Amino acid sequence: MLRLLIAFGAILLAGPALAADKVTLMLNWYVYGEHAPFYYGKEKGFYAAKGIDLEIQEGRGSGIVAQVVAAGTVPFGYVDVPTMMRAAVKGAPVIAVGVALQTNPMSVMGFADKNIRKPSDIKGKTVATTPGDSMSQIWPLFLKKTGLKESDFQTVSGDATTKLNAVINGQADLLLGYVMDQSMKIKDATGKEVYPIRFADYGINLVSSGVITNTDYLKEHADLVRRFLAASVKSIQEASMHARDAAQAILNANPKGGKIDTLTQGFELTIPLYKDPTGKSTEPLRVSDQNMADTVAVMVEYGGLDAKAKEHLKDYYTNAYLPK
Amino acid sequence: MPDGLHLAWARRKTPGRGKDVMALSQNGWHRRLRAGWSRPLIFLMLLVVGWDLAIRIFHIPPYQVPAPKDVLIVLWQDWPKLLAEAWPTTVATVEGFILSALFGIPMAMLIVGSRTVESYVYPLLVFSQSIPKIAIAPLFVVWFGFGMMPKVLSAFLLGFFPVVVSAVQGFKSVEPDMLDLARAMEANRLQIFRIIRLPHALPAIFSGLKVSVTLAVVGAVVGEFVGSNSGLGFVLQRSIGNFELPTMFAALVLLSLIGVILFWIVDVIERLAIPWHASQRQDFMLAA
Numbered sequence: 001m002l003r004l005l006i007a008f009g010a011i012l013l014a015g016p017a018l019a020a021d022k023v024t025l026m027l028n029w030y031v032y033g034e035h036a037p038f039y040y041g042k043e044k045g046f047y048a049a050k051g052i053d054l055e056i057q058e059g060r061g062s063g064i065v066a067q068v069v070a071a072g073t074v075p076f077g078y079v080d081v082p083t084m085m086r087a088a089v090k091g092a093p094v095i096a097v098g099v100a101l102q103t104n105p106m107s108v109m110g111f112a113d114k115n116i117r118k119p120s121d122i123k124g125k126t127v128a129t130t131p132g133d134s135m136s137q138i139w140p141l142f143l144k145k146t147g148l149k150e151s152d153f154q155t156v157s158g159d160a161t162t163k164l165n166a167v168i169n170g171q172a173d174l175l176l177g178y179v180m181d182q183s184m185k186i187k188d189a190t191g192k193e194v195y196p197i198r199f200a201d202y203g204i205n206l207v208s209s210g211v212i213t214n215t216d217y218l219k220e221h222a223d224l225v226r227r228f229l230a231a232s233v234k235s236i237q238e239a240s241m242h243a244r245d246a247a248q249a250i251l252n253a254n255p256k257g258g259k260i261d262t263l264t265q266g267f268e269l270t271i272p273l274y275k276d277p278t279g280k281s282t283e284p285l286r287v288s289d290q291n292m293a294d295t296v297a298v299m300v301e302y303g304g305l306d307a308k309a310k311e312h313l314k315d316y317y318t319n320a321y322l323p324k
Numbered sequence: 325m326p327d328g329l330h331l332a333w334a335r336r337k338t339p340g341r342g343k344d345v346m347a348l349s350q351n352g353w354h355r356r357l358r359a360g361w362s363r364p365l366i367f368l369m370l371l372v373v374g375w376d377l378a379i380r381i382f383h384i385p386p387y388q389v390p391a392p393k394d395v396l397i398v399l400w401q402d403w404p405k406l407l408a409e410a411w412p413t414t415v416a417t418v419e420g421f422i423l424s425a426l427f428g429i430p431m432a433m434l435i436v437g438s439r440t441v442e443s444y445v446y447p448l449l450v451f452s453q454s455i456p457k458i459a460i461a462p463l464f465v466v467w468f469g470f471g472m473m474p475k476v477l478s479a480f481l482l483g484f485f486p487v488v489v490s491a492v493q494g495f496k497s498v499e500p501d502m503l504d505l506a507r508a509m510e511a512n513r514l515q516i517f518r519i520i521r522l523p524h525a526l527p528a529i530f531s532g533l534k535v536s537v538t539l540a541v542v543g544a545v546v547g548e549f550v551g552s553n554s555g556l557g558f559v560l561q562r563s564i565g566n567f568e569l570p571t572m573f574a575a576l577v578l579l580s581l582i583g584v585i586l587f588w589i590v591d592v593i594e595r596l597a598i599p600w601h602a603s604q605r606q607d608f609m610l611a612a
Binding site: 061063067070071086087090091092130131132133136137155156157158159161162165166169171304 | 386387465466469470549550553558565566567
């Protein structure tokens with residue numbers, strides 16, 4: 001009898017926890033400044049207020065995470081949307097339900113004291129790239145827009161770690177990376193400032209990271225997706241006003257996630273990227289049709305994306321689940 | 325005295341009789357070659373058919389597993405490009421493998437020759453084997469720069485351990501009776517090594533070399549992933565990033581082929597070096 005009462009009591013206590021939906025969000029890479037809003041939202045209870053028990057996992061590249069979401073293993077992913085489109089055009093059942101970075105964070109960066117500030121300074125230098133990643137595909141467009149040729153500089157290829165090592169150790173002058181990611185890692189390792197030449201400053205308009213989900217999951221859990229996005233929008237808005245606290249939230253969840261100063265600086269570099277470059281969109285995660293059309297045009301011409309993506313564009317993203 | 329050693333002596337001392345033995349194995353070799361290739365090929369074709377059926381039956385989407393037809397199309401169309409990229413990988417593999425053999429066999433001799441060396445070095449060797457090479461490969465690029473060196477080092481490190489372990493095993497497994505006989509006949513250490521220890525160890529050494537050569541291919545690819553603009557590892561990395569699964573599988577097929585061909589070459593060398601060994605008298609190819 002006593003045991004029955006204890007069991008009953010346990011079930012009552014577990015009640016509220018049972019009511020919250022357990023949801024996993026897989027990030028595009030190991031955690032860095034850009035991911036602060038999600039950690040901040042979880043810590044501040046924005047997700048819990050919408051009945052969501054959020055778990056954040058670190059992924060191993062947008063391509064892999066897009067495939068994981070396509071397979072249904074994880075409901076939400078935070079990945080580079082053009083990379084997701086590559087998978088979608090091959091039939092992967094994924095869709096972007098909220099595009100976070102509407103200005104892209106791609107850049108070519110090197111130590112600030114090397115004084116490489118303009119594209120013309122790249123001539124004669126050594127650039128480290130990773131074959132097959134998103135930046136290496138848009139790089140030829142950047143060269144075209146800035147009047148550079150492949151023969152103007154040396155290229156070395158390696159994986160993500162090798163790229164960082166190459167710049168840190170002087171084997172390369174520059175690397176292709178995101179303004180808030182590798183720059184901060186290099187600063188953590190060497191204490192020196194890094195100057196990024198941003199692709200977006202040279203007329204390259206394409207979106208970057210966004211929240212994606214499986215299309216079947218979207219049909220079955222439309223309400224959950226709405227609540228998740230509402231909580232995410234609030235997280236982004238609040239985090240943008242409290243950058244340092246948001247960065248601290250990363251460290252509270254993941255003490256080895258980096259250093260507070262560089263995580264804060266990284267997130268502060270991310271905040272301007274939430275804005276649409278043509279000013280056509282005003283809320284976080286709500287992307288304009290023009291921006292997406294520009295993105296697909298760039299991807300088809302330079303990113304090797306199948307041309308039929310242009311016709312199916314509306315299948316790859318939707319703003320319908322964002323808060324009104 | 326075991327038959328094999330008898331024949332080896334006979335081969336050196338009486339060329340005529342040796343030639344007969346060699347001629348016999350030569351004819352048998354040609355016969356076995358013809359039968360040897362056909363069976364794995366048939367099995368491979370059955371596997372490919374099974375792969376295609378599995379895709380159709382389970383409706384596996386093309387972004388998860390490519391259809392064999394698409395992989396074959398890529399192999400057919402991009403053959404010259406893939407072959408050109410296969411060359412740097414093969415060179416790195418062979419160089420790494422040769423280094424493994426050159427350093428591995430003397431290392432085994434040292435270990436077997438001295439209890440002190442064995443007690444200090446062998447456990448550390450085993451310890452180092454478990455260190456994942458993919459984790460330290462980026463450091464090679466930092467220390468030695470981009471290019472061939474990190475690839476060769478990576479191939480060497482992966483192939484080193486099997487050679488040492490099997491060579492130690494081979495050198496240690498000489499029958500004590502044989503050694504006693506040699507010493508009774510007043511053979512000096514060099515003669516004992518040359519006439520008894522080394523031939524006795526060769527079968528085990530070759531077995532280790534065969535394992536090592538296939539691991540060397542893996543090592544070369546790991547090295548390319550980490551820091552290179554050429555080679556099949558580079559092709560793999562790029563095709564994975566672009567979701568080009570048929571190209572990725574085509575590169576994997578080529579890498580496996582390189583492994584098979586190198587394994588076969590080592591097998592041929594083994595056949596020439598130790599034709600007297602019991603394992604060479606059996607009727608199957610590509611296995612020992």
